[in-house]
Each structure stands twice: as C-alpha cells, then as structure tokens.
Amino acid sequence: DQQVKQNSPSLSVQEGRISILNCDYTNSMFDYFLWYKKYPAEGPTFLISISSIKDKNEDGRFTVFLNKSAKHLSLHIVPSQPGDSAVYFCAANPNTGNQFYFGTGTSLTVIP
C-alpha cells in the first residue's frame, strides 16, 4: 500500500521557468515531510523539509507548500536550472514512529 504517491513519473521544464513537483499522501498521521534529489549513481540528497504546523517553507530557489486538508504537498523550483535535472522524491514521517515513507519519484529534466 503506497502511502506516499508521486503521480507524475517525469516532468520537462525550460531553463528559467518554474518546476512544480507534486506529492500526495494518505496517512493523516504524517506530520513531517521532506524532499530529496537523486542523481544517477548517488544517494538521495536532502533538499528541504516542512513540518505540519507550517504550510510553506522556503530555501533559496526551493519552496515547499503543504495542504494538510488535501493531503498534498508540492515543491516549487524557481528559476529552474539544468543542474536541477534529477529524480525528486518526497518522503513523509508519522508522529508515531521513525520510519520514512517515500514516493516513487519524479524525474525532472530542465531543458537549456
């Protein structure tokens, strides 16, 4: 049972434009969410996180939005750069445990 879903396997965006990556979850016990970026032959790299007490968190070009009522979060990258081309995973952590649940990933391609 996939509790964290990334329904878009791939996304292509022009350099300089906004990239929006989406993630949905089903478990209402999730209260902490993270985004990771993964290049081929490397492990996932932490990008940005958000706690359920917030609805937005920014870090430079990266902003994560959380809509708890819709059980939806999104990662915005502005402006997108070719170096952002990677697979992006969202992950969620419940307030009752230490397990991280990952989505299946979205492959972002930023076209120069």
Added chain:
Amino acid sequence: ETGVTQSPTHLIKTRGQQVTLRCSSQSGHNTVSWYQQALGQGPQFIFQYYREEENGRGNFPPRFSGLQFPNYSSELNVNALELDDSALYLCASSGWANIQYFGAGTRLSVL
C-alpha cells in the same frame, strides 16, 4: 566531516547465498536506517538502529537482519537470498534533527 559511506558499491550473489552490506554513518550521527530501492520505486524502509538497538522495522522478513556497532557504523545482513532481493540498498544516518542523510548505496544483483 565525512558523509555516509557504503561498501561494497556493487555485489553479485546467487540465490540462497548470504550477503553483508556495510555502512559508516556521518560524523556525529547515532541513528542508522536501511532502505531497499527496487528499480522504478522509491526507497522502502527495512529497519533503523539507534545506539546499537533496533528502533523500528518495516515490512521485511526476518532473513533481513542488522547490527549497529559502538562507533555507530552498521551492517545489513540478508540470508537465503531470493531473486527479488536484487535492488539498491541505501543506508541513511541521522542525528538530533529528523533529517536522514544517505550514502550512495550498494547495488545487489541476485542471479
């Protein structure tokens, strides 16, 4: 400060064999988690170790076992390998902040 390192990077085993994967945690981190990532999937939680004790386990059979050592490095052992165990195995360490930092993984192929 060193990051999370895993060894070996690649491994080929045959069905029924046993395998041990190793992970050195990031400096200052006392918690290690192991994940299995099958092709086209996200990482799936196997288990976590905190101060040498198992601290949570995902939906994996008992033939997946682990250890954490006093220096917080860790091992993942898999007995009686099956073809479906072929995957990328990721180790992540974490400290006081609830952020997991990953190694590059060990690619296991079971033939």
